[in-house]
Amino acid sequence: MDIVVENLTVQYGKKVVLRNLSVTFKEGETTVVMGPSGCGKTTLINALLGLVHTTGGRITGVPSRAACVFQEDRLCEDISASENVRIVLRHRSEYSLVEPALTAVGLGDSLGKIARELSGGMRRRVAIIRAVLAESGVVVMDEPLKGLDEATRDRVVDYIREKTKGKTLIVITHDEREANLFGADVLRLAQVLQSDTDTV
């Protein structure tokens, strides 16, 4: 089922962050959302995830289970990299997927490291693996490649593309090169704000 956003308006106090935004995210496809800082990219995904109160419009088709790489890593600081992934998994049988997944993005030596001891790039990768392995109908990633070097970035993007095949994936970035890495349709949020409707 496509995720359909119709005339979405989000307001923080008197400040309108999104006004009458209409967009469709096609089921099973990847969409990269681009736009300058402050144009409402993060607000859009927060609205999709039901984390902000919308002032107007409606969103339909969001699967009951979603996964997300937030702008901040949002890891539990006192537990290990593997545990941070395991705690979002539904079944014990999925635990065996954690080690190979973390190893695939270069964290094989840091599986048991406590989150607060991990570097920024390592934390980011843990957050990505957590979102990829969690059972979900849609995966939303807000600046997922932030803090990763070029070689790691390519490796991580390949991993994300492979593992999210068939899932609806929404990636937010403001970097044109990062957007190209995903080789997906690009939704430019500033344009959406200017026009009334856009469909990806």
Add this chain to the structure above:
Amino acid sequence: MRFLRRVEKPAAILIALLSWQAAAMILSRPLLLVSPVDVFVTLLRLVAQGDFWFSVGFSFVRIGAGFTIALVAGVLLAALAARFRLAEVLLWPYMAFVKATPVASFIILCLIFLSASELSVFISFLMVLPLVYTNVLTGIRTTDRKLIEMAHVFHMRPSRRLLHLYMPAVKPFLMSAASLAAGLSWKAGIAAEVIGIPEGSIGERLYEAKVFISTPDLFAWTFVIIAVSITFEKILVFLLRRLYQSGRRT
């Protein structure tokens, strides 16, 4: 530097004891100020008696029971108040009343409907409950909202939320409350025993020391209370740390 740090507290205690001994010698009236040596001798005599251990056990069990019930109730009520605002509002007058009322008023009031031996359990409970409740509630409220959102998005199980989100946030508040409340429960519990005079309690022994104007006994029992209270606090902190460690391994 490290050596100095290690010896500074024992040195301070030694200086205090020497000052006390000097003051007792200068005053030379053991009824008013007994010397630390006399207190130590009295303490040795008490420890050798079977009654001593019975009294310590009697008070320890009752004050410990009151403390434990309050700790559990305080944590549960704080969780309830954090979840339902109505519960917080309804609990507020009770907590405010208990916090503001002098312990002596409670002791006298409770003696009307409680037996002397139950009194220290209830008084210890009353003194600890608001402290644990308030601190744990504050701890729950400091839980990172962004982590709560993350748990919501990922449909994280309630048991995992409790273990990995709320328990780490509450930990410093719970440890500090438990540590503070341990001392408070002993002070209030012994006060209740001194007024209620349950047979075989530390409070009764203190009361007897007062009645018979036995200053060395009074000082010796006071030291016993301090020692038992500190031991109780150390055991408690140890157990809470173990609880957290076992939680992390789960």
